[in-house]
Amino acid sequence: MPHTLVLGAGPLGRATIDACKLDGHDITLATRSGTTIDGTTSIVLDITAADATNMLRTTHEDHPIDAIVVACNFPYGKWEAPWAATTTNLIAAATELDTTIVLAGNLYGYGPSTSSLSESHPLNAKFASGRTRAKVWQRMHEATQAGQIRAVEVRGSDYIGPTAGGAAHAGDRLIDPILQGKAAYPLGNPDLPHSWTAVADFGALLARATSDSRMHGAAWHVPSAPAASIRELAEQVATIAEAPKPTLHAIPYWPMRAAAFASPMMRGLSEVGYQFTQPFVMADQHTRDELGVTHTPLIDTLTATVAARRAQLQAQQ
Template sequence: MNIHTIFGAGGAVADQLLPILLKNNEKVRVVSRTAKSIAGVEAVAADATNYEQTLQAIKGSSIVYLLIGLPYDIRIWRVQWPVIMTNVINACKETGAKLIFFDNVYMYGKVDGWMTEETPFNPCSKKGAVRAAIAKQLLQETKAGNLQALIARCADFYGPIGFKTSVPNLLVIQNLLKGKKAQWLANADQPHSITYVPDAAKALYLLANRPDAFGQTWHLPTAPELITGRQFVKQAAAAMQKPDGVSTIPNWMLSLAGLFNRPMKELKEMNYQNEYPYLFGSDKFNKTFEFTPTSYAEGIKETVQWALGEGSKK
């Protein structure tokens, strides 16, 4: 049986990947804590912190996409991420399934210049330390030949994906939609790479179908041109015919908001990513797959069109 199994059904990336798999006539299994019925898809309920449930969910899979997004809380990450990674690795080893792990850039820490697949791990945050540990675990298992796996890494992201998991969507697009002033974290004048999620989803499927892609780390396609938060806001506001002013959220404000809102408290330690240039390079992927990432102009336009339509109902 040739099944593409998605762990983390209902998430921003999973929702973009699913239609691509179905369009290509793949057999798809979606896994989440509560099975969600989707036409033409096998829905399975499993808790990835439970090994037996994880194993049963993976049996019969040719490819497993680990797209789980845990609540943005270091207390949960420290406990659950190591267990989830261990369970998924062991289940893939036991069944022979290939693994694609969708990762972020927290393990790199502060980087002077462009982040590439060769950038060393140097986390400067608690969440970065957790991500570094699970990435190293997977790399060691892969290098030892215990399973076929790859890491697909992406920058902060945006797109027609909802407002919960994308800071640009939340602070810029949603605020403008509500007639509020757009916001940006820390410094709106630093260049900041942002991955367009539909591109990332297309890339995951391309990687899945390329045997020699396994055993490697890949940065998912991201527009190479520089854009600042202020420029992102300006383009989004123009597309929505809204004022293009932007207010920045400094650390002290995150600290204050964090007294009442856990995700805001958790954002504070990651705010260095907005205080300095945040440059994410995907040349390796673009050249290998002859892929042209969606430009910010086009991606922002598509995101705004979604927000004015479906997004306005959410």
């Protein structure tokens, strides 16, 4: 039974745990707060701390770790220092413990582009968050190329699905108003094509990367549904829910840019505003061809999302 350590209990951490359970993994969940999830062993671990490698060594002594899935994140606008420490600690631990590192990545490292983004696209981001994410993978990749560790990065676009959460652009803050017959307030242009990655599909590929040696040393894009605008998503949700035609009031990005001077979080969000002011499309054919995987149909993901959010909203009444 493979032993997988999952760092982080957010949407991707939980989706990875679900997929690993299906594959028969023994799972340890590590979080800063000690979050517990049924069917896992929980430990408290701050992966940025100076003694994080010692903590991982102790966990390994109790039960050898075959793979570490890095599904944690840090506050927007404050990524550089914690990600640098996390990367150093993970490389040290993987070198010592002979374990595979699987990074849950995003598309920030590529920066703005007029073409669809593939894994071969250069990591040319000029803004802080993008440079930070690019540097994490570059360090991991260099250590893998040197034979020091085994690392994989799995990259996806914005989350969609029942567990996407309130912070996701196509999460609760888009779905809930539609179910309630209210106006929704998406950021940017709601009529531009945009790639959306199902959280469950993301977790499944992260779980696969823990044991598929073909994936080592490379970045992989999660197969995702064909690009769709926020308006198209909203209209599909309304149809599924038998709700009125959705009303969308787009919020421009300039207020965020103005607020960025006073707030690191607003600065981090404003940096990626280009993703909703121009087409933002992710290519995933390489993963489909090489690994033989596909995406969950968008209608299935949205149907499950509507059912889950409707049940949660009713429970809150």
